[in-house]
Amino acid sequence: MEKIRLDNTRVPLHYQIAEYLEDMVRRGELRIDDRIPPEENLAKAFGVSRTTVRRALEHLDAKSLITRKQGKGTYWTDDVRALTREKLAGLNKQIFSVSEKTAVKFISKGVEYGSREVCRYLDVDESAEFIVFRRVRWAGEEPMSYTINYLPAHFGRAITKDHLRRMTMLETLESVLGIRLGTIEHEVEITRATDDIAEKLAINVRDPVLTIKTSVSDKSGRPVEIVWTYFAENKYKFRVVLD
């Protein structure tokens, strides 16, 4: 095993090591014999003591990802091996396409003031009111994404919870308000979960979240809405197809 530099001083080493090994599974990087190198070797590779490696392995053991046998060695469990063999990375990752329909839980429709960024994009005064929709998309038992739409009051007022139960926001804008949609721009980045986001996505505060800011304008270039969508790590992919 090659040398691996763990240089994040914040997270305790035994967690980092456990997570690093788990990542290897996700990336489909397991050796053919599915064996995990002996503790001494791991200790050398990560530059830590054997005691620390053992703690890391205990974490994986507790999650039933590995089995250890005295005198023999440490191996990935059958479950893990099957997982990497058959479907790599994407097993329990569902893919979210822009237009996809899934179960949507309506959180709130409200009147709020917008941040500077919202006001600037929608080209209104900072004292203006916006209609703000908050929704969480669910895929089965798990929250998948959290969406916050900001619309100028004159657009937003006409849109009801009921519209959004049957249509996407973009469809509603077109059919209910008769807006002819123009450019849609996505800006994708990693941010950290706020208290609010963490709660909605059932993750921890400050966990990394895939954040997509979507700016929608109509055919004549006038801004229509600005949307933030948040995805939890390791659960879903965001897919865009260009022709």
Added chain:
Amino acid sequence: MEKIRLDNTRVPLHYQIAEYLEDMVRRGELRIDDRIPPEENLAKAFGVSRTTVRRALEHLDAKSLITRKQGKGTYWTDDVRALTREKLAGLNKQIFSVSEKTAVKFISKGVEYGSREVCRYLDVDESAEFIVFRRVRWAGEEPMSYTINYLPAHFGRAITKDHLRRMTMLETLESVLGIRLGTIEHEVEITRATDDIAEKLAINVRDPVLTIKTSVSDKSGRPVEIVWTYFAENKYKFRVVLD
């Protein structure tokens, strides 16, 4: 200040708190007077002791983000205030559009075997060889993205380091190999930095990275290449415009 649930047990609380407060700046969430609540209040809001809050503030102090005055209070420094006032979140975040040209450092061109995923997409046998290009895009002094292209050997062989100095890979495919490009699909997700990625992007192992898997096929639907692009957190945004 409302109550904030820090529930990540791995990272020491004083780091989490410091980072949470720093995030507030990034999100442009500062109060009008730019004052940071007194230590007692912070301690209550985060549910920790004052000692721990003080350690968090020491981190911010060390980074010159705050000034503290005995008897008076704790305030964001002028730098931070200017930053949030003028340009919110995006100040030192550059935006990377799909076609953008920046300084590219060529790392390697090599012959490798592909993972199952690569083989499956490019529709070849697992024993087949691929031409693999590794490049790092720089924006000034900082690495911006790390790209790994997998091409079937018959395409890749004809492409040289020199082509890629003057053109993007897509332009090269079109002009040098005469390929008529069809669909381009992006899959976006958060992954964690491997040793290799961490080195190229000058970040730590297991830091979150914005990962984009791009699959390119030609007009008749035949797969042409598969590409992974990695972005470090907090440095760059990835932008996609749809019409």
Added chain:
DNA sequence: AAAAATTGTATAAATGTCTGTACAACAATA
């Protein structure tokens, strides 16, 4: 059967994290 490889157990010590408590020093306010 003996040796080597590997995991399991135990313990001591240094350092890091966090709480709780107490009081000192400085600044604003009544």
Added chain:
DNA sequence: TATTGTTGTACAGACATTTATACAATTTTT
């Protein structure tokens, strides 16, 4: 001036993290 609010300093104790060392128990190899 006295009170209140706020940051600065100090310390003791409970755990968590990490290293280092030694040896036991089990399996594989020689």
